Amino acid sequence: MSTSSSTAAEREFKKEFLKIVFFVFAVLLICFSIFFVNHQENNEYIIETLELNGSAEEGDALFKINCVGCHGITARGLVGPDLHSITQRLNDKEIIKQVTGGLTPPMPSFEIDPVNMSNLLKYLHSLE
Ligand code: HEC
Helix, strand or coil, X not given: CHXXXXXXXXXXXXXXXXXXXXXXXXXXXHHHHHHHHHHHHHHHHHHHHHHCCCCHHHHHHHHHHHCHHHHCCCCCCCCCXXXXXXXXXXXXXXXXXXXXXXXXCCCCXXXXXXXXXXXXXXXXXXXX
């Protein structure tokens, strides 16, 4: 009697244990797929941006609207740093991440489409 009840309890425990393992596995799977999708998108955005040949004038206009408040009207720096010769210190990929990532507060993350991002890059290259 006691053996059969302990086997039932064991079976119940195994079931619960499997449920937990399955649940943890499912959560991990979801986390990984979200990470992977984000990663892919980000790369595609960068690839698309780098394939374009932007216009420095358009980029200048964009800069005057979005960036001068912190980087100054001539990009010589204000709250944010001087951006002259920035393209010698950071590569294009790093600049794209800086502008779209929001990784260094107080600088916000900007949602810029690849065409405009490419224009901005061209403008920043023209500052050298
Ligand atoms: C709210 C203020 C603010 C705005 C708006 C802003 N920035 Fe910044 N930016 C900063 C600050 C502050 C830093 C320095 C962050 C750090 O390194 O901690 C920075 C850093 C940078 C850097 C890296 C500089 C370096 O020396 O590493 C780049 C490139 C840059 N900004 C470009 C831009 C562009 C392009 C825009 C417009 C689309 C922009 N920023 C808008 C505040 C701003």
